Amino acid sequence: xxxxxxxxxxxxxxxxxxxxxxxxxxxxxxxxxxxxxxxxxxxxxxxxxxxxxxxxxxxxxxxxxxxxxxxxxxxxxxxxxxxxxxxxxxxxxxxxxxxxxxxxxxxxxxxxxxxxxxxxxxxxxxxxxxxxxxxxxxxxxxxxxxxxxxxxxxxxxxxxxxxxxxxxxxxxxxxxxxxxxxxxxxxxxxxxxxxxxxxxxxxxxxxxxxxxxxxx
Numbered sequence: 001x002x003x004x005x006x007x008x009x010x011x012x013x014x015x016x017x018x019x020x021x022x023x024x025x026x027x028x029x030x031x032x033x034x035x036x037x038x039x040x041x042x043x044x045x046x047x048x049x050x051x052x053x054x055x056x057x058x059x060x061x062x063x064x065x066x067x068x069x070x071x072x073x074x075x076x077x078x079x080x081x082x083x084x085x086x087x088x089x090x091x092x093x094x095x096x097x098x099x100x101x102x103x104x105x106x107x108x109x110x111x112x113x114x115x116x117x118x119x120x121x122x123x124x125x126x127x128x129x130x131x132x133x134x135x136x137x138x139x140x141x142x143x144x145x146x147x148x149x150x151x152x153x154x155x156x157x158x159x160x161x162x163x164x165x166x167x168x169x170x171x172x173x174x175x176x177x178x179x180x181x182x183x184x185x186x187x188x189x190x191x192x193x194x195x196x197x198x199x200x201x202x203x204x205x206x207x208x209x210x211x212x213x214x215x216x
Protein backbone atom coordinates (compact mmCIF):
# COMPACT_ATOMS: atom_id res chain seq x y z
CA UNK A 1 0.00 0.00 0.00
CA UNK A 2 1.34 3.43 -0.95
CA UNK A 3 1.08 5.99 1.84
CA UNK A 4 -0.15 9.44 0.83
CA UNK A 5 2.42 12.16 1.43
CA UNK A 6 1.54 15.21 3.52
CA UNK A 7 0.72 18.15 1.26
CA UNK A 8 -0.15 21.83 1.43
CA UNK A 9 -0.26 24.97 -0.72
CA UNK A 10 2.25 27.81 -0.43
CA UNK A 11 1.73 31.29 -1.84
CA UNK A 12 3.48 34.66 -1.95
CA UNK A 13 3.08 37.89 -3.89
CA UNK A 14 5.78 38.85 -6.37
CA UNK A 15 7.19 42.26 -5.34
CA UNK A 16 7.99 43.19 -8.95
CA UNK A 17 4.78 42.43 -10.85
CA UNK A 18 2.35 41.99 -7.93
CA UNK A 19 0.86 38.70 -9.06
CA UNK A 20 0.18 35.92 -6.57
CA UNK A 21 2.28 32.77 -6.93
CA UNK A 22 0.68 29.55 -5.65
CA UNK A 23 2.09 26.04 -5.68
CA UNK A 24 1.14 22.76 -4.11
CA UNK A 25 3.98 21.03 -2.26
CA UNK A 26 4.25 17.70 -0.50
CA UNK A 27 6.65 16.20 1.99
CA UNK A 28 8.29 13.97 -0.63
CA UNK A 29 8.95 16.94 -2.91
CA UNK A 30 10.89 18.87 -0.25
CA UNK A 31 12.72 15.98 1.34
CA UNK A 32 15.81 16.56 -0.79
CA UNK A 33 17.26 19.65 -2.47
CA UNK A 34 16.24 23.27 -2.16
CA UNK A 35 12.75 23.94 -3.52
CA UNK A 36 12.05 27.19 -5.42
CA UNK A 37 8.61 28.59 -6.22
CA UNK A 38 9.40 31.17 -8.89
CA UNK A 39 7.33 33.95 -10.44
CA UNK A 40 6.95 33.03 -14.15
CA UNK A 41 7.42 36.65 -15.26
CA UNK A 42 10.11 37.93 -12.86
CA UNK A 43 13.30 36.69 -11.26
CA UNK A 44 11.79 36.38 -7.77
CA UNK A 45 11.23 33.16 -5.88
CA UNK A 46 10.20 31.69 -2.57
CA UNK A 47 12.77 29.12 -1.42
CA UNK A 48 12.24 26.25 0.99
CA UNK A 49 14.58 23.59 2.32
CA UNK A 50 14.60 21.05 5.12
CA UNK A 51 17.09 21.45 7.98
CA UNK A 52 19.05 18.66 9.62
CA UNK A 53 16.69 18.63 12.62
CA UNK A 54 13.56 18.20 10.47
CA UNK A 55 12.35 21.82 10.36
CA UNK A 56 11.73 23.85 7.21
CA UNK A 57 13.50 27.11 6.40
CA UNK A 58 11.75 29.53 4.03
CA UNK A 59 12.93 32.72 2.36
CA UNK A 60 9.92 34.75 1.18
CA UNK A 61 9.95 37.87 -1.07
CA UNK A 62 8.19 40.94 0.32
CA UNK A 63 6.56 43.89 -1.45
CA UNK A 64 7.47 46.29 1.35
CA UNK A 65 11.12 45.33 2.04
CA UNK A 66 14.17 45.21 -0.25
CA UNK A 67 15.06 41.72 0.97
CA UNK A 68 13.15 38.48 1.62
CA UNK A 69 11.96 37.42 5.08
CA UNK A 70 13.32 34.28 6.73
CA UNK A 71 11.09 31.86 8.61
CA UNK A 72 11.75 28.55 10.34
CA UNK A 73 8.72 26.26 10.65
CA UNK A 74 8.13 22.82 12.09
CA UNK A 75 6.65 20.06 9.94
CA UNK A 76 3.46 20.28 12.01
CA UNK A 77 3.08 23.99 11.24
CA UNK A 78 3.88 23.63 7.54
CA UNK A 79 1.33 20.85 7.04
CA UNK A 80 -1.22 21.82 9.71
CA UNK A 81 -4.95 21.89 9.02
CA UNK A 82 -6.34 25.34 8.39
CA UNK A 83 -4.85 28.52 6.99
CA UNK A 84 -1.54 29.81 8.37
CA UNK A 85 -0.01 33.17 7.40
CA UNK A 86 3.16 35.05 8.30
CA UNK A 87 3.58 38.84 8.17
CA UNK A 88 6.15 41.42 7.18
CA UNK A 89 7.40 43.06 10.40
CA UNK A 90 7.55 46.48 8.73
CA UNK A 91 4.07 46.69 7.16
CA UNK A 92 2.12 44.07 9.10
CA UNK A 93 0.86 42.66 5.78
CA UNK A 94 0.97 38.90 5.27
CA UNK A 95 3.68 37.76 2.86
CA UNK A 96 3.39 33.97 3.20
CA UNK A 97 0.21 31.90 2.95
CA UNK A 98 0.05 28.20 3.85
CA UNK A 99 -2.95 25.86 3.79
CA UNK A 100 -5.45 24.23 1.47
CA UNK A 101 -5.61 25.78 -1.99
CA UNK A 102 -9.09 27.29 -1.61
CA UNK A 103 -8.20 28.75 1.79
CA UNK A 104 -5.05 30.33 0.40
CA UNK A 105 -6.88 31.78 -2.62
CA UNK A 106 -9.53 33.38 -0.40
CA UNK A 107 -6.86 34.86 1.88
CA UNK A 108 -5.02 36.31 -1.13
CA UNK A 109 -8.23 37.88 -2.43
CA UNK A 110 -8.83 39.54 0.95
CA UNK A 111 -5.21 40.71 1.02
CA UNK A 112 -5.58 42.19 -2.49
CA UNK A 113 -8.61 44.19 -1.34
CA UNK A 114 -6.69 45.47 1.67
CA UNK A 115 -3.72 46.47 -0.47
CA UNK A 116 -6.00 48.33 -2.89
CA UNK A 117 -7.53 50.25 0.01
CA UNK A 118 -4.08 51.11 1.41
CA UNK A 119 -2.13 51.98 -1.73
CA UNK A 120 -2.90 53.86 -4.93
CA UNK A 121 -1.24 53.01 -8.25
CA UNK A 122 1.56 55.53 -7.77
CA UNK A 123 2.45 54.06 -4.37
CA UNK A 124 2.46 50.54 -5.84
CA UNK A 125 4.83 51.71 -8.56
CA UNK A 126 7.11 53.20 -5.90
CA UNK A 127 7.23 49.83 -4.11
CA UNK A 128 8.12 48.12 -7.38
CA UNK A 129 10.88 50.67 -7.97
CA UNK A 130 12.28 49.85 -4.52
CA UNK A 131 12.94 46.28 -5.61
CA UNK A 132 14.28 47.20 -9.03
CA UNK A 133 16.82 49.56 -7.43
CA UNK A 134 17.85 46.75 -5.09
CA UNK A 135 21.32 47.40 -3.74
CA UNK A 136 21.05 51.16 -4.27
CA UNK A 137 18.81 51.45 -1.20
CA UNK A 138 20.47 53.00 1.84
CA UNK A 139 21.57 50.42 4.38
CA UNK A 140 21.21 47.52 1.94
CA UNK A 141 24.39 45.49 1.57
CA UNK A 142 24.11 42.10 -0.20
CA UNK A 143 27.35 40.88 1.38
CA UNK A 144 26.10 41.59 4.91
CA UNK A 145 22.74 40.04 4.06
CA UNK A 146 24.48 36.85 2.92
CA UNK A 147 26.54 36.68 6.14
CA UNK A 148 23.45 37.24 8.30
CA UNK A 149 21.44 34.54 6.52
CA UNK A 150 24.30 32.07 6.97
CA UNK A 151 24.79 33.04 10.62
CA UNK A 152 21.10 32.71 11.55
CA UNK A 153 20.84 29.36 9.75
CA UNK A 154 23.86 28.04 11.65
CA UNK A 155 22.72 29.32 15.04
CA UNK A 156 19.16 28.04 14.51
CA UNK A 157 20.42 24.58 13.58
CA UNK A 158 22.63 24.51 16.67
CA UNK A 159 19.83 25.90 18.91
CA UNK A 160 22.00 28.83 19.96
CA UNK A 161 19.41 31.60 19.61
CA UNK A 162 17.23 32.35 22.63
CA UNK A 163 14.15 34.59 23.00
CA UNK A 164 10.91 34.87 24.97
CA UNK A 165 9.57 31.80 23.12
CA UNK A 166 11.91 29.53 25.13
CA UNK A 167 9.99 27.09 27.31
CA UNK A 168 6.68 27.87 25.58
CA UNK A 169 4.74 26.11 22.83
CA UNK A 170 5.44 28.89 20.31
CA UNK A 171 7.94 28.21 17.52
CA UNK A 172 10.29 31.21 17.16
CA UNK A 173 10.47 32.88 13.74
CA UNK A 174 13.80 34.68 13.42
CA UNK A 175 14.54 37.43 10.91
CA UNK A 176 16.86 40.43 10.51
CA UNK A 177 17.01 43.96 9.10
CA UNK A 178 20.22 45.50 7.77
CA UNK A 179 20.18 49.16 8.86
CA UNK A 180 22.68 51.93 8.13
CA UNK A 181 25.05 51.26 11.06
CA UNK A 182 23.66 48.12 12.71
CA UNK A 183 21.73 44.92 12.13
CA UNK A 184 18.48 44.22 13.95
CA UNK A 185 17.86 40.52 14.73
CA UNK A 186 14.34 39.76 15.99
CA UNK A 187 11.67 37.12 16.51
CA UNK A 188 8.33 37.56 14.71
CA UNK A 189 6.58 35.46 17.34
CA UNK A 190 7.51 37.17 20.64
CA UNK A 191 9.03 40.46 19.32
CA UNK A 192 12.29 39.94 21.22
CA UNK A 193 15.23 41.61 19.49
CA UNK A 194 18.88 42.56 19.63
CA UNK A 195 21.11 44.91 17.63
CA UNK A 196 24.56 44.18 16.26
CA UNK A 197 26.92 47.06 15.37
CA UNK A 198 27.83 47.43 11.71
CA UNK A 199 29.97 50.56 11.35
CA UNK A 200 33.13 49.02 9.95
CA UNK A 201 34.70 45.91 8.42
CA UNK A 202 35.85 44.94 11.91
CA UNK A 203 32.21 44.90 13.08
CA UNK A 204 31.28 42.65 10.15
CA UNK A 205 34.12 40.27 11.05
CA UNK A 206 32.90 40.19 14.66
CA UNK A 207 29.39 39.24 13.49
CA UNK A 208 30.78 36.19 11.70
CA UNK A 209 32.42 35.04 14.96
CA UNK A 210 29.19 35.17 17.02
CA UNK A 211 28.48 31.77 18.62
CA UNK A 212 25.17 32.60 20.34
CA UNK A 213 22.44 35.26 20.31
CA UNK A 214 20.07 36.28 23.10
CA UNK A 215 17.05 38.31 22.01
CA UNK A 216 15.26 40.42 24.65
